Amino acid sequence: MRFSAASAFVLASLALAGCTSSSGLGGLMEQASPSQETTSSVIRPSADIAPVVAQAPMPQPVMAAPTEVTTMTAPPVQVAMAMPTPMPQTPMEPAIELEDMPTPDAKPIALIAPSRPMKATPFAPGQIYGRRFRDAKPINFGKAASPKNFAVHGVDVSRWQGEIDWPKLRTQGANFAYIKATDGGDHLDPMFRKNWREAEAAGLKRGAYHFFYWCRTAGEQADWFIRNVPKVAGALPPVIDVEYNGESSCKRRHGREKIVEKMQVFMDKLERHYGQRPIIYTAPDFYRDNLRGEFQDYPFWLRAVAEPPSKVYPGRKWVFWQYSGSGLSHGVDGKIDLNVFRGSASDWHRWVANSAG
Template structure:
């Protein structure tokens, strides 16, 4: 998620939206059409590799076709993956979280036509330090049914507001997960260690997110690894997180990075796609998605900064089923 100087974006419902995700200077989660987690195939498709199992150089630089780096012709729809989790649905149960209708506006509204985010049942946001102090109870009631919170960047940066946001969002009843902005000038294993060190393994948390994009404004890292190296480094990082948290990581990305590196890749990982001017089906043809980031200029009453806005790609019932199957 790229981070605008002033703020990140949040999900808008009532007003058509533009948007973007950013991260610590490059601060945000991107939208991408992706396959949802299918826990019935996880073990057979790509076994989890415990930390330290493979040599770092071999994992990031060697041939690795057998570890899920191939290309997919199709992707499973989100709700089918949810149903295959073989767990009872929360629909109708008293512990199913309330879904609040989105009541966001947008500083730069976009007309998405018939494929508008307004047609989705479950909206949410992603945030970082650029949003300042957040009233999470008020934000949830305005439609933030889920939130992805910036945690770490590279191998030594911790978002200064992460722990406050992490705790306050949970106390407000917001389903929340943490995201890591990937830095292409450090090893994947050191970044995984840093994320694990700072993000609690906590009951109720959503799967972790790896935010992968080109950081054109970085003053310290201008590397553009080959597509093969990009995917190998991502695989190392995601394997480490999956082994630790027991959840398959979500991939957040933006159109340019996706076109360069991820077309058809990681068919068994869920994607969160940034698409702030058109529906993901037009920006990422052929790629299913779990979350769509549709605006980087969202507005919520009583909150002073812009917020990234997102939607879950499924119905209200599908959201409850996905939560039950994928939360820690």
């Protein structure tokens, strides 16, 4: 069959267009197509795809856009060909709604409930709540010396109390809490930060204490405490816990003079940092051997679980009395230490105003 010159020209043009489409546009689409590994991801496409779409040459009308591609996997150029009017999208916006994309492994944070959610505090900050604790080993201190005579009760806690329901503990009469923070020069109680936050959220007055380790320098221990206990407004004065500990790896027993010296170094450093005079917590045997008559201008927190402080620490003034190590309370699993503040409710408010950070 013979062809006219016009027919030959048309056929040649079609062949050239087909060649250009298969080599040029196909290569461009191959480069612009997103990775198949991200089709189920909710992450927005990277910005380097957008310039390819914007610069892609428009295909000739004779080239029909593929029709059997999904929106999920369609190359950007093909989508542009199917749209008569460009979509008003910024280069970073995906071509589909993120809500429509499958997310089999994603869990909305709002649907993941905490194991023990915090409850709202049922009373105003600063309100004194009456004692409702029980005691696994109750002691009769006598009518005149009974802890029940004191208006303001509180607790001290550490990791051994586990998860604490702080709002519920406060309704039981815990108006303040001393929280174990550090031990020696390198140990942080693993529950300190959680207890510190949640006690404050429940409206308790809170303070932190340090268990002194006699095989480490006082300066190192002070630095470690300062590093881990924030300086915040309203916090109770820091506490140094000095006592004998038969379970400690440190078996060193310093003389009285050395003990007083180390304590002074530690307390001076804390007072300079926090602007509060530290409180000394101690037990009967340690006090008898090392602290009787010492630190007359420091506040004391005394442990006395068999007799009142007046008999165990004659002549010693105190601010807090730990009267039980076997307390029982809603909000805590197991036993908890119970304490009182020496004074009335109005005394408490004045002391907090003068002593808290």
